[in-house]
Amino acid sequence: xxxxxxxxxxxxxxxxxxxxxxxxxxxxxxxxxxxxxxxxxxxxxxxxxxxxxxxxxxxxxxxxxxxxxxxxxxxxxxxxxxxxxxxxxxxxxxxxxxxxxxxxxxxxxxxxxxxxxxxxxxxxxxxxxxxxxxxxxxxxxxxxxxxxxxxxxxxxxxxxxxxxxxxxxxxxxxxxxxxxxxxxxxxxxxxxxxxxxxxxxxxxxxxxxxxxxxxxxxxxxxxxxxxxxxxxxxxxxxxxxxxxxxxxxxxxxxxxxxxxxxxxxxxxxxxxxxxxxxxxxxxxxxxxxxxxxxxxxxxxxxxxxxxxxxxxxxxxxxxxxxxxxxxxxxxxxxxxxxxxxxxxxxxxxxxxxxxxxxxxxxxxxxxxxxxxxxxxxxxxxxxxxxxxxxxxxxxxxxxxxxxxxxxxxxxxxxxxxxxxxxxxxxxxxxxxxxxxxxxxxxxxxxxxxxxxxxxxxxxxxxxxxxxxxxxxxxxxxxxxxxxxx
Amino acid sequence: xxxxxxxxxxxxxxxxxxxxxxxxxxxxxxxxxxxxxxxxxxxxxxxxxxxxxxxxxxxxxxxxxxxxxxxxxxxxxxxxxxxxxxxxxxxxxxxxxx
Numbered sequence: 031x032x033x034x035x036x037x038x039x040x041x042x043x044x045x046x047x048x049x050x051x052x053x054x055x056x057x058x059x060x061x062x063x064x065x066x067x068x069x070x071x072x073x074x075x076x077x078x079x080x081x082x083x084x085x086x087x088x089x090x091x092x093x094x095x096x097x098x099x100x101x102x103x104x105x106x107x108x109x110x111x112x113x114x115x116x117x118x119x120x121x122x123x124x125x126x127x128x129x130x131x132x133x134x135x136x137x138x139x140x141x142x143x144x145x146x147x148x149x150x151x152x153x154x155x156x157x158x159x160x161x162x163x164x165x166x167x168x169x170x171x172x173x174x175x176x177x178x179x180x181x182x183x184x185x186x187x188x189x190x191x192x193x194x195x196x197x198x199x200x201x202x203x204x205x206x207x208x209x210x211x212x213x214x215x216x217x218x219x220x221x222x223x224x225x226x227x228x229x230x231x232x233x234x235x236x237x238x239x240x241x242x243x244x245x246x247x248x249x250x251x252x253x254x255x256x257x258x259x260x261x262x263x264x265x266x267x268x269x270x271x272x273x274x275x276x277x278x279x280x281x282x283x284x285x286x287x288x289x290x291x292x293x294x295x296x297x298x299x300x301x302x303x304x305x306x307x308x309x310x311x312x313x314x315x316x317x318x319x320x321x322x323x324x325x326x327x328x329x330x331x332x333x334x335x336x337x338x339x340x341x342x343x344x345x346x347x348x349x350x351x352x353x354x355x356x357x358x359x360x361x362x363x364x365x366x367x368x369x370x371x372x373x374x375x376x377x378x379x380x381x382x383x384x385x386x387x388x389x390x391x392x393x394x395x396x397x398x399x400x401x402x403x404x405x406x407x408x409x410x411x412x413x414x415x416x417x418x419x420x421x422x423x424x425x426x427x428x429x430x431x432x433x434x435x436x437x438x439x440x441x442x443x444x445x446x447x448x449x450x451x452x453x454x455x456x457x458x459x460x461x462x463x464x465x466x467x468x469x470x471x472x473x474x475x476x477x478x479x480x481x482x483x484x485x486x487x488x489x490x491x492x493x494x495x496x497x498x499x500x501x502x503x504x505x506x507x508x509x510x511x512x513x514x515x
Numbered sequence: 516x517x518x519x520x521x522x523x524x525x526x527x528x529x530x531x532x533x534x535x536x537x538x539x540x541x542x543x544x545x546x547x548x549x550x551x552x553x554x555x556x557x558x559x560x561x562x563x564x565x566x567x568x569x570x571x572x573x574x575x576x577x578x579x580x581x582x583x584x585x586x587x588x589x590x591x592x593x594x595x596x597x598x599x600x601x602x603x604x605x606x607x608x609x610x611x612x613x
Contacts, residue, residue, distance in 0.1 A: 173571035448576035
């Protein structure tokens, strides 16, 4: 099928989750010629994946997924009703500092020239590298939630959830509602119940609803007699596929047989495009993740590019809506649709709402600090899944005098496989920081090369809307020249 | 490993290593394979280890398979189409096969 290949637009938005949808809806309302590119076939992002199909059905699946999920429908409908153009099933493989956006759809690649770009690429699950985590049968908890939302598929063999964070417990409850054989939850957070309650008290009464929801999830698991273990030092056992998970708990080693092990220790920004652009990034200590540095409207150090939503630091779906609107207001201002005063006046209620969400986020960051994902790896754990580079191998290189991420990449091939370093970026940086007895900010981060999505050479050879001066793969990005990688 | 909550709309058929798999039109190839019990999508180029999807959102690349003759396709991002031919991928996959 041949799709329209848009030659230009005023505002290109990348990603169709809450931030992208809210940004596109408001920008279009303000008269900006807006195009939203998204990899999925329907709007919603991962959090509201497939919500147009699922929410109105009122069947078992809708009940399993719950009300917060169904609430995303309003956001999608507002976007559908807005004047924003929508390009689904479109992978963005490049955003250049000049505003050229490389898109691939239906086996054809083309360039769109955008005057401004808002990246709403959201979050990915934080990789949890523990021994055996590459075995078939080990997945992210979010991955199974995606299977539920996108295809109505649930586990029917013994499943164990291990990790921490609100999503871990939400998925646990969704699995219970779906009558999936959930054997146990292994909570890896260091927080005690008493400590959590103490940290939560200042959030009352403002967040009573959110806290009650969390408590109701625990109550549901207790009522169904799902064991919740405190656990650390996870090891996945199995030959060819997962057979069991073992962990330290209360001074002894516990072993639980399972067919499916779902790991989750929160989410981190999806920052492939901003790192490929050499935008300035900062190490977010509270969230143990890199994020692009942004101004209060989401603008990055790259002149035409802003980031909205979790891609600029994890804030959650509700905050993403406000962050999307702020990016839209700033785009409308920069494109001459509204004045500075109007931008700032309309930004005020969004900022008030964001300040409120930030209080809840600070609590979640504190209580659900990742534990397994940040502890020193066992030597035989694979840090890089693609090139199968173990922590021990990397430590060996560091002991030989390697002091730089790029050197580690060149010699071990870590971060040079199919995923382009998405899965090992934080882990390799951490091993280097440990080895050099320094911090993450000092070792820096990988910089993905374009194309940031796999693109067959044949598509590049027949690139649409490319003129003879276009060198899409070689275009030099601006940004922080001091960045080594 | 997985079951379908809505088994009513499995009107598409894809072929995985020659085996016919019924699935829902428009769902991802990875979802269709997992629902059919496939837990080995590919083997790794370095160690030959079996892999199956980890992330389901296009990040981990463990779901790489050969689809209609093209290697290295991300099964979690490609929607199924009736009659699609999918092969598990060994190592770096077969190139220049069309």
